[in-house]
Structures are given as C-alpha cells and as structure tokens.
Amino acid sequence: MRRACVPYARRALVFGLPAVWLVAATVWQLTCPFATHEGMAPRFVTCAAFLALFAWLLTSVRLGPVRELRRVREVARAAEQVLLRPLPPRLDGLALAAGQLSASRGATVGGDLYEAVATAQGVRIVIGDVRGHGLAAVGAVAALLGSFREAAHDELELAGVLRKLERALQRHLRERSRSEHPSVSGTEPDNPLAEEFATVLLLEIHEDGDVLALNCGHPWPYRLCRTAEPIAGGDVLPPLGMFPLPDSLSARRCTRLLPGEALVLHTDGAEDARNADGEFFCLRRALVEAAALGSPVSPAVVVQRVHTALLRHTGGRLTDDVALLVLRNDRRRVPAQPGDQGLRRSCAESSNR
Structure with missing residues (x-):
C-alpha cells in the first residue's frame, strides 16, 4: 500500500509545487505595492519567478520520463544479452x-x-x-536457441539436434497460432501458422x-x-x-x-x-x-x-x-591478432599445411 502511494505523492510534488509557486508569483504581482511601480525590480522579480517555474518543469516533468526510459532500456538490453548471449x-x-x-x-x-x-x-x-x-520474431528465436543449447549436449548425432529444433519451432508456432486465434483475440492472426518458417x-x-x-x-x-x-x-x-x-x-x-x-x-x-x-x-x-x-x-x-x-x-x-x-x-596455436578481445597471447606460429 505504501509503495502504491509513492507515485501519487511524486506526481503531487512535481505538479503541486510549480502550481503553488505560480499562484504565489501571480498574487504577488497583483497585490504587492511594488508591482505598481515602473522600476526594474518588480519586473526582475516576476521574470525570476517564471524562469524558476520553467526550470522546475523542465527538470521534473521532462527528465523524469527520460530517466524512466533509460531504466527500461537497460532492462531490455540485459534481457537481449541473455537471449543472444x-x-x-x-x-x-x-x-x-x-x-x-x-x-x-x-x-x-x-x-x-x-x-x-x-x-x-x-x-x-x-x-x-x-x-x-x-x-515480432524474438519468440521464435528464443524457442530455437533454448532447444539448441539443450539438444547440442544431449544428442549424439547432429540430425537429432535438428529434429529437436523442428519440434521446438512447431510448439512455438502452435502456441502463437492459438493465442492469435479469432476465438481468443476476435481478429484473424497477423501471421498465419502456415507462413512461419526459419x-x-x-x-x-x-x-x-x-x-x-x-x-x-x-x-x-x-x-x-x-x-x-x-x-x-x-x-x-x-x-x-x-x-x-x-x-x-x-x-x-x-x-x-x-x-x-x-x-x-x-x-x-x-x-x-x-x-x-x-x-x-x-x-x-x-x-x-x-x-x-x-x-x-x-x-x-x-x-x-x-x-x-x-x-x-x-x-x-x-x-x-x-x-x-x-x-x-587455432587448434594448432597461431599468434593472437589485433581485435581478438580476451584472447591469450600465443608465440607459436601456425604449422605448415
């Protein structure tokens, strides 16, 4: 409950304080005796009030979503690295x-x-x-990569790995077709099952x-x-x-x-x-x-x-x-080349073929 109240309190702080400051600046402009004078001081104070209000809105309203977008991108980047490590x-x-x-x-x-x-x-x-x-294709990529990482170790023959990839893709396409079926979504699937392949x-x-x-x-x-x-x-x-x-x-x-x-x-x-x-x-x-x-x-x-x-x-x-x-x-050692990040140095040259 306490966490649910935090966003509302933050919104009230972001929008409430500028509103109070604007009202205060307007009341001062209308009621303060100095406001009727034609000097530079009242104008300077009024301009400073509105500039402060603009700066507050810029940092609180604009930079807040920017920080949130940056956090979302960091999470998405981490998920992408797990998928395609x-x-x-x-x-x-x-x-x-x-x-x-x-x-x-x-x-x-x-x-x-x-x-x-x-x-x-x-x-x-x-x-x-x-x-x-x-x-749109990330789901199929995840299904194929997950199946390969397991089947590559379990299957003695490369043909067995390929058959497991085929079954993984078929399961994914069936689940996707089922989720996009008119009985579920009310519309025709954007990508029918028969048109999907890899x-x-x-x-x-x-x-x-x-x-x-x-x-x-x-x-x-x-x-x-x-x-x-x-x-x-x-x-x-x-x-x-x-x-x-x-x-x-x-x-x-x-x-x-x-x-x-x-x-x-x-x-x-x-x-x-x-x-x-x-x-x-x-x-x-x-x-x-x-x-x-x-x-x-x-x-x-x-x-x-x-x-x-x-x-x-x-x-x-x-x-x-x-x-x-x-x-x-590199099974017969060759010298490490520029750009091979993380590779250990090797002083032996490749043997003559």
Missing part, C-alpha cells in the same frame, strides 16, 4: 567473434540467431534466420578440422584464408516450418578447416542489403578486404569491418537483420 572469445581451440545488426530501431536482437557450444562430439554451431525481423544451418567441427553440416534453407558459409571462398555444401533442406523433415536424415561433411583458416557464417540480410541505387552489398569483397589485413585473420576484425562496410553501403538503413559469426581454427 555474447560468445566466448575462444571455444575448444577455436577463436570466435559474432555480431548482429537489427533492422528494428533501438533493438539489438531481431529475427537472426546464433550460438556455439563445445560438446563431446565437437563444437556445435547454429545460425538461423526467422521469417521477419525485429521484436532457415537454420547446423555445423559440427571435429578435432581434425572436419566440418559436418545440416542446412535448412540457409546461406552456406565462406572459408577465409587470404581470400574468401564460398563453401559448396551440397543439397539444402527446406526451411524449418515449411515441410516436415525427411525420415532419413544425416549430416554430411562439407569442408575441412585447416589451422589458421576461418569460417564466416552469415544470414541472408548481409547479401540482400542494397544501397540507394538498388545495388546489392558484395559480402565476398568485404571479406577479401578483411582477409588481406593479415594472416591468420582476426574474427573480431572481420566482424567489425563487415559491419562498417555494410552500414556504409546502405547508409545505415537496413531492411533486414544481419548476423555474422566468424570462427578460426
């Missing part, structure tokens, strides 16, 4: 860096997702893109550098070492949510990551971004320029330079979320 700079011999640009103003998490975990089977990585962008790329990196993959409609990554080469990983399954997964499902070897080489995983927002003239952003060219800075490449520098080039190309106006995840094979 920062990746460790090193994971089981791999150097990592990731980043995301959201098309929704004021948001750092949109419809893109990524995660990497070290398991007994190897380092497992997921990157995906939920249909749409911004806050592209997903699952990778499993073994100790010897072999990379297994399962791809559901997602762009293949680039291999980065002095140049950028797109990986031809083979057949691609339909996006999750469009069609059921086939009964027979097994991961395939898509490439081998040698010491010092890097993989660049991305969402389609990077290659679909356009400038004011309608020209597409050339992700491969940006990666080649980043790779030319030094060997081995720095994952953090690659992410930073691609984001800078992308924002410069689009003028800061993104129409889709963009996620980028870069990993470098």
Whole structure:
C-alpha cells in the first residue's frame, strides 16, 4: 500500500509545487505595492519567478520520463544479452567473434540467431534466420536457441539436434497460432501458422578440422584464408516450418578447416542489403578486404569491418537483420591478432599445411 502511494505523492510534488509557486508569483504581482511601480525590480522579480517555474518543469516533468526510459532500456538490453548471449572469445581451440545488426530501431536482437557450444562430439554451431525481423520474431528465436543449447549436449548425432529444433519451432508456432486465434483475440492472426518458417544451418567441427553440416534453407558459409571462398555444401533442406523433415536424415561433411583458416557464417540480410541505387552489398569483397589485413585473420576484425562496410553501403538503413559469426581454427596455436578481445597471447606460429 505504501509503495502504491509513492507515485501519487511524486506526481503531487512535481505538479503541486510549480502550481503553488505560480499562484504565489501571480498574487504577488497583483497585490504587492511594488508591482505598481515602473522600476526594474518588480519586473526582475516576476521574470525570476517564471524562469524558476520553467526550470522546475523542465527538470521534473521532462527528465523524469527520460530517466524512466533509460531504466527500461537497460532492462531490455540485459534481457537481449541473455537471449543472444555474447560468445566466448575462444571455444575448444577455436577463436570466435559474432555480431548482429537489427533492422528494428533501438533493438539489438531481431529475427537472426546464433550460438556455439563445445560438446563431446565437437563444437556445435547454429545460425538461423526467422521469417521477419525485429521484436515480432524474438519468440521464435528464443524457442530455437533454448532447444539448441539443450539438444547440442544431449544428442549424439547432429540430425537429432535438428529434429529437436523442428519440434521446438512447431510448439512455438502452435502456441502463437492459438493465442492469435479469432476465438481468443476476435481478429484473424497477423501471421498465419502456415507462413512461419526459419532457415537454420547446423555445423559440427571435429578435432581434425572436419566440418559436418545440416542446412535448412540457409546461406552456406565462406572459408577465409587470404581470400574468401564460398563453401559448396551440397543439397539444402527446406526451411524449418515449411515441410516436415525427411525420415532419413544425416549430416554430411562439407569442408575441412585447416589451422589458421576461418569460417564466416552469415544470414541472408548481409547479401540482400542494397544501397540507394538498388545495388546489392558484395559480402565476398568485404571479406577479401578483411582477409588481406593479415594472416591468420582476426574474427573480431572481420566482424567489425563487415559491419562498417555494410552500414556504409546502405547508409545505415537496413531492411533486414544481419548476423555474422566468424570462427578460426587455432587448434594448432597461431599468434593472437589485433581485435581478438580476451584472447591469450600465443608465440607459436601456425604449422605448415
């Protein structure tokens, strides 16, 4: 009860004191004998009263909501970091860096997702893109990431992880469809269940550098070492949510990551971004320029330079979320590169391939 009275007391203080001060200044102006004199003193006192009133309103009425908005943004930022938590700079011999640009103003998490975990089977990585962008897709992102973080450790095969992701997305879409059903909301759903889907790329990196993959409609990554080469990983399954997964499902070897080489995983927002003239952003060219800075490449520098080039190309106006995840094979130690925050120094050079 006491806490409930605090906002009302604060409002009374904010609006009551200025009102009392204004009434007092007006009464003084009308009744004080000095108010009838034509000197500067009465005018000065009156101006000071109204200036003080204006300052009070500015600090109490305007800055109060600003402070409240700042607190709300801090809470939202903390929630976003829990959902799409920062990746460790090193994971089981791999150097990592990731980043995301959201098309929704004021948001750092949109419809893109990524995660990497070290398991007994190897380092497992997921990157995906939920249909749409911004806050409307955050629910599906949370469902997929939560399922992956558990299934990556529990499932012996990568195919089992993908099937759990499919079930998690189906549960989320059923719950969302039920909440938007006309019997509940009285209107037709904005996004019918049949139109919801997500592209997903699952990778499993073994100790010897072999990379297994399962791809559901997602762009293949680039291999980065002095140049950028797109990986031809083979057949691609339909996006999750469009069609059921086939009964027979097994991961395939898509490439081998040698010491010092890097993989660049991305969402389609990077290659679909356009400038004011309608020209597409050339992700491969940006990666080649980043790779030319030094060997081995720095994952953090690659992410930073691609984001800078992308924002410069689009003028800061993104129409889709963009996620980028870069990993470098450091299982045979290579020197730490500038921008690899948190990485320990290593004096050994990568061995000859």
